[in-house]
Amino acid sequence: MPIEPTILLVDDDERLRRAAGKVLAAAGYRVVNASSGREALAALREHPVALAIFDLRLPDVDGIALLQQARQLRPDIEVVMITGHGSVEKAVEAMRLGAYDFVEKPVDSTALLKVVGKALERQKLSRDNKRLRRELDQGRGLEALMGDSPSMQAVKVLIRQAAPTDVNVLIQGESGTGKELVADALHSLSGRSDGPLVKISCAAIPETLLESELFGHERGAFTDAAAAKPGKFELADGGTLLLDEIAEMSPSLQAKLLRVLQDGRFQRLGGTKELQVDVRLLAATHADIPQALAEGKFRSDLYYRINTLQISLPALRDRREDIPLLAGHFLSRSAAAMSKPIRTIGPRALDQLLAHSWPGNVRELEHVIQRAVVLAPGDAITSFTFAPATAIAAERAPPIGPHLSLPIGSTMDEATKRLVQATVEQCGGNKLKAAQILGIPPRTMYRHFADLKP
Ligand SMILES: Nc1ncnc2c1ncn2[C@@H]1O[C@H](COP(=O)(O)OP(=O)(O)OP(=O)(O)O)[C@@H](O)[C@H]1O
Numbered sequence: 103m104p105i106e107p108t109i110l111l112v113d114d115d116e117r118l119r120r121a122a123g124k125v126l127a128a129a130g131y132r133v134v135n136a137s138s139g140r141e142a143l144a145a146l147r148e149h150p151v152a153l154a155i156f157d158l159r160l161p162d163v164d165g166i167a168l169l170q171q172a173r174q175l176r177p178d179i180e181v182v183m184i185t186g187h188g189s190v191e192k193a194v195e196a197m198r199l200g201a202y203d204f205v206e207k208p209v210d211s212t213a214l215l216k217v218v219g220k221a222l223e224r225q226k227l228s229r230d231n232k233r234l235r236r237e238l239d240q241g242r243g244l245e246a247l248m249g250d251s252p253s254m255q256a257v258k259v260l261i262r263q264a265a266p267t268d269v270n271v272l273i274q275g276e277s278g279t280g281k282e283l284v285a286d287a288l289h290s291l292s293g294r295s296d297g298p299l300v301k302i303s304c305a306a307i308p309e310t311l312l313e314s315e316l317f318g319h320e321r322g323a324f325t326d327a328a329a330a331k332p333g334k335f336e337l338a339d340g341g342t343l344l345l346d347e348i349a350e351m352s353p354s355l356q357a358k359l360l361r362v363l364q365d366g367r368f369q370r371l372g373g374t375k376e377l378q379v380d381v382r383l384l385a386a387t388h389a390d391i392p393q394a395l396a397e398g399k400f401r402s403d404l405y406y407r408i409n410t411l412q413i414s415l416p417a418l419r420d421r422r423e424d425i426p427l428l429a430g431h432f433l434s435r436s437a438a439a440m441s442k443p444i445r446t447i448g449p450r451a452l453d454q455l456l457a458h459s460w461p462g463n464v465r466e467l468e469h470v471i472q473r474a475v476v477l478a479p480g481d482a483i484t485s486f487t488f489a490p491a492t493a494i495a496a497e498r499a500p501p502i503g504p505h506l507s508l509p510i511g512s513t514m515d516e517a518t519k520r521l522v523q524a525t526v527e528q529c530g531g532n533k534l535k536a537a538q539i540l541g542i543p544p545r546t547m548y549r550h551f552a553d554l555k556p
């Protein structure tokens with residue numbers, strides 16, 4: 103913004119323009135003149151107008167209509183109306199539509215300067231407010247992603263650079279390294295932060311279901327489609343869509359996704375209408391995609407489309423200097439949540455954290471601290487216990503699976519059996535993992551399964 107605010111003065115009375123212009127220029131403002139609505143709109147396009155002074159009655163346009171057009175061109179412009187005798191009612195209507203105030207003819211220079219000064223002050227306040235809010239949001243977006251190690255600092259620089267653009271970002275990193283937090287930050291630091299952030303995991307959802315989840319379906323598109331349903335692409339319109347575990351997507355769905363990314367259009371399943379949405383795509387994976395490419399499991403054309411920019415998250419074992427900071431953060435959070443007076447981690451316990459290999463990365467650290475907070479008797483943690491690596495894999499949040507439909511009239515027994523069976527199938531036959539997802543002891547699980555066993 104220029105140092106001296108630009109004021110647009112619109113009146114068909116040249117004498118008034120000259121007199122008012124002189125007063126404003128003397129007060130240090132830059133003044134642009136217009137004698138009609140048409141000239142005013144041209145000036146608004148051309149100059150960085152901060153405030154406009156409109157005569158309510160102009161030869162070619164009504165002052166109110168001009169006010170509305172001006173606000174479309176420059177949303178945060180302030181407007182002061184000049185009213186002739188007996189048009190105060192109209193000036194009040196203009197104020198309802200966002201004009202700051204009005205001055206009556208004959209224009210008194212002191213009154214004019216006072217109104218202009220106040221209007222510009224309000225504008226500055228509202229700009230400052232917006233800026234502060236943005237800064238606050240920025241803090242929020244990146245603060246959640248803790249770590250000052252050089253590799254995390256580099257990740258944050260990339261996030262700041264990528265967020266305001268619309269480029270597709272592939273977020274890569276081992277399980278528990280914070281990929282979802284990166285997606286959150288990319289969205290909240292972007293111009294789309296007022297829009298939705300929609301997330302879907304491509305893992306553990308059968309292909310046809312994932313397709314309808316992504317693109318939606320019309321009523322009757324398949325047996326269970328009792329009602330039409332919008333897909334995640336539609337729900338993310340105007341915002342961001344995170345495709346999590348993208349490497350798990352089947353080849354045929356990869357082809358369909360590629361088509362959508364190429365022309366931005368798609369149809370709901372069973373639909374005929376072409377839909378077009380404005381979505382920024384983020385993808386995340388813990389898999390090594392170059393290897394999947396080499397093995398022919400992932401399409402290279404899709405890879406290049408989603409990988410305009412890649413953000414790779416370092417494993418926790420490769421940035422051990424962040425462990426004390428993260429541990430302290432999780433400790434105070436868990437202690438507060440459980441109302442326990444634990445404040446410190448003893449030196450031996452901290453050495454344990456620094457020496458551990460962290461296969462589950464930050465998520466594992468968070469869980470290790472939580473467990474220790476539950477078990478610690480005093481006000482300090484003196485030692486940690488680590489879960490076996492197999493359990494760490496199971497600690498990951500369970501993916502949202504396909505839905506199960508049950509006929510009303512089923513008994514609880516039948517319903518339980520079907521849910522157990524479906525969950526075990528979903529877990530690739532791993533009953534222990536299924537029991538964990540279902541929240542039941544493995545023993546109960548085997549009992550449910552007893553009559554299904556050969
Ligand atoms: N840098 C970090 N600072 C603070 N918390 C973090 C950080 N990284 C991860 N976490 C926490 O660890 C947990 C796992 O993070 P997140 O879900 O983003 O991981 P992920 O990479 O998506 O893992 P997965 O591949 O298993 O889905 C979350 O509770 C998250 O808040």
Ligand SMILES: [Mg+2]
Nearest residue numbers: 281282346386
């Ligand atoms: Mg994740």
